[in-house]
Amino acid sequence: MSAAISFFDDDARRGSRLDSLTRWVAETAAHTQPDSIHWCDGSDAEIAALNAQMAKDGTLLALNGQTHPRSWLHRSDPSDVARVEHLTFVCTRDPDDAGPNNHWMAPAEGHARMDALFAGCMRGRTLYVIPYCMGPIDSPLSRCGVEITDSPYVVANMRLMTRMGAAALARIEREGRFVKGLHSTGELDPDRRFIMHFPEELSIKSFGSGYGGNALLGKKCHALRIASWQAREEGWLAEHMLIVGIQNPQGQTHYIAAAFPSACGKTNLAMLIPPESYRQAGWKVWTVGDDICWMRPGADGRLYAINPEAGFFGVAPGTSEKSNPNALTTIGHDTIFTNVAVTDDNQPWWEGLDKRVPAKDWQGRDYDPANGPAAHPNSRFTVSARQCPSYSPHAEDPQGVPISAIVFGGRRGSLVPLVFEARNWTHGVLVGASMGSETTAAATGAVGVMRRDPMAMKPFCGYNFADYFAHWLSFDQAGARLPKIFHVNWFRKGADGQFLWPGFGENLRVLEWMIQRVEGTAEAVETPVGRLPPPGAIDLQSAGVSAAAAEELFGVDRPGWIAEFREIQNYLEDYGVRMPDPLGVEAARILGQLMD
Ligand code: OXD
Numbered sequence: 001m002s003a004a005i006s007f008f009d010d011d012a013r014r015g016s017r018l019d020s021l022t023r024w025v026a027e028t029a030a031h032t033q034p035d036s037i038h039w040c041d042g043s044d045a046e047i048a049a050l051n052a053q054m055a056k057d058g059t060l061l062a063l064n065g066q067t068h069p070r071s072w073l074h075r076s077d078p079s080d081v082a083r084v085e086h087l088t089f090v091c092t093r094d095p096d097d098a099g100p101n102n103h104w105m106a107p108a109e110g111h112a113r114m115d116a117l118f119a120g121c122m123r124g125r126t127l128y129v130i131p132y133c134m135g136p137i138d139s140p141l142s143r144c145g146v147e148i149t150d151s152p153y154v155v156a157n158m159r160l161m162t163r164m165g166a167a168a169l170a171r172i173e174r175e176g177r178f179v180k181g182l183h184s185t186g187e188l189d190p191d192r193r194f195i196m197h198f199p200e201e202l203s204i205k206s207f208g209s210g211y212g213g214n215a216l217l218g219k220k221c222h223a224l225r226i227a228s229w230q231a232r233e234e235g236w237l238a239e240h241m242l243i244v245g246i247q248n249p250q251g252q253t254h255y256i257a258a259a260f261p262s263a264c265g266k267t268n269l270a271m272l273i274p275p276e277s278y279r280q281a282g283w284k285v286w287t288v289g290d291d292i293c294w295m296r297p298g299a300d301g302r303l304y305a306i307n308p309e310a311g312f313f314g315v316a317p318g319t320s321e322k323s324n325p326n327a328l329t330t331i332g333h334d335t336i337f338t339n340v341a342v343t344d345d346n347q348p349w350w351e352g353l354d355k356r357v358p359a360k361d362w363q364g365r366d367y368d369p370a371n372g373p374a375a376h377p378n379s380r381f382t383v384s385a386r387q388c389p390s391y392s393p394h395a396e397d398p399q400g401v402p403i404s405a406i407v408f409g410g411r412r413g414s415l416v417p418l419v420f421e422a423r424n425w426t427h428g429v430l431v432g433a434s435m436g437s438e439t440t441a442a443a444t445g446a447v448g449v450m451r452r453d454p455m456a457m458k459p460f461c462g463y464n465f466a467d468y469f470a471h472w473l474s475f476d477q478a479g480a481r482l483p484k485i486f487h488v489n490w491f492r493k494g495a496d497g498q499f500l501w502p503g504f505g506e507n508l509r510v511l512e513w514m515i516q517r518v519e520g521t522a523e524a525v526e527t528p529v530g531r532l533p534p535p536g537a538i539d540l541q542s543a544g545v546s547a548a549a550a551e552e553l554f555g556v557d558r559p560g561w562i563a564e565f566r567e568i569q570n571y572l573e574d575y576g577v578r579m580p581d582p583l584g585v586e587a588a589r590i591l592g593q594l595m596d
């Protein structure tokens with residue numbers, strides 16, 4: 001399938017708006033020395049040939065074709081299973097533009113380091129050129145990019161995760177502007193691994209990893225880090241949020257955008273199945289996206305959102321008939337599984353799926369519990385969003401869907417109530433900016449450590465958080481009809497270490513209260529930290545929550561919150577003069593009320 005440098009020979013392309021693309025590809029090829037170049041058109045024939053090649057060389061292992069038609073297992077290098085935040089850099093001329101929330105390197109140094117790694121790295125390999133569009137191909141909110149990679153696994157994943165191929169190339173030709181992403185798996189050596197972003201040049205260089213978040217450059221690198229920069233320049237928001245439509249029995253749908261750190265249930269919430277009584281009453285849930293949301297004010301002052309992705313790169317462990325039946329149906333065919341275990345009849349398996357005992361673990365060893373979990377805790381599935389039974393009929397609307405509510409949520413074992421509403425936009429921005437969460441397996445490093453993860457963007461904001469919060473505040477303008485902002489905590493634990501809230505489908509009870517607040521039909525109780533649902537506003541009994549648990553879930557522990565707000569103040573102050581004053585003023589106001 002390789003060969004074909006024909007694109008360069010095509011005189012029709014010369015002098016077109018693709019000139020800069022063809023020049024970049026030629027320069028990259030001269031530098032990386034691939035054996036051949038392949039321009040991806042996104043066709044069925046192309047992916048069939050690529051899959052056959054990967055099956056032959058062992059990159060992909062065919063799964064049970066009866067139970068999982070056209071699905072594959074990929075086992076990554078055991079040292080390459082998650083995002084590497086300590087090796088991820090934002091390279092801006094002024095270090096303050098990257099901010100204390102990013103690792104920084106001067107652009108010239110970043111390029112020099114990366115260029116040294118890339119020199120000759122594609123010898124013996126094919127260089128793939130992947131033109132892609134983040135967002136519906138005909139949406140004015142979408143943005144295009146081109147990834148150059150030497151990994152066919154990346155090509156196969158990008159085909160599921162983005163609108164990739166001929167149509168994207170045509171849009172790039174029309175617009176002339178695109179994000180440049182250069183990727184090589186290199187030798188998969190953790191000591192020769194870097195993910196560098198150059199937002200001022202709209203470019204990315206990633207070397208030494210084949211893991212999704214490091215290698216599928218359309219996702220975290222483009223759609224969050226570079227896009228957040230582009231969004232500030234152009235007046236929109238690029239966020240680490242799912243988008244879900246909640247249809248009430250009257251047939252009205254409210255769209256909610258919700259930010260949670262990685263591996264905190266975004267996919268589950270995006271595909272929620274209503275509790276039985278809600279289903280009978282006529283509630284429906286529609287999935288627009290499970291990870292990334294691009295939002296822009298529309299002519300009517302509301303925020304309109306698209307999901308820039310075309311697929312799901314979801315965490316497998318914990319996905320089951322109970323937790324997320326929609327996801328299980330979605331991944332029933334045409335799916336790439338990465339680092340899951342397999343059963344003796346070659347079906348994909350992970351912890352939390354069911355009671356079967358796997359035959360091989362994620363490294364292909366005979367399963368032995370002494371070696372740890374059978375599936376890697378950050379094992380993933382990659383699948384087209386169109387296979388999702390709850391995929392919204394409006395998910396591909398070019399103008400996006402109007403957002404009624406924004407939800408921020410962290411993984412907090414204590415203190416933070418199940419839900420509260422922010423008083424206004426500024427308070428809501430503070431709620432997002434001060435979000436804390438316990439770390440998960442989605443990134444390398446310790447798991448379960450509480451850290452500030454503002455708007456769930458700590459690993460993903462491509463510029464200084466202080467400027468980012470100022471950008472968020474700037475949306476509060478005359479004529480704006482902004483969504484209400486809420487905070488949730490599905491992960492609160494009791495003294496016995498057990499979760500107090502059942503989560504999953506039951507979360508709809510909380511979303512219902514939010515929607516009623518948006519519609520002006522539900523009450524709320526004012527507290528210093530925000531507005532809480534009054535007793536009885538959420539049917540906790542039907543969710544199986546005891547009165548004692550309810551008291552904990554909605555309690556406001558003043559000494560605990562005073563300590564929390566002191567920490568928040570210190571956190572904001574760490575950003576120095578760039579931190580917008582309204583957030584400090586709001587935090588001081590709340591602290592004052594807590595101490596009254
Ligand atoms: C992801 C992540 O892959 O956040 O979505 O790590």
Ligand code: MN
Nearest residue numbers: 240261262291
């Ligand atoms: Mn994510």
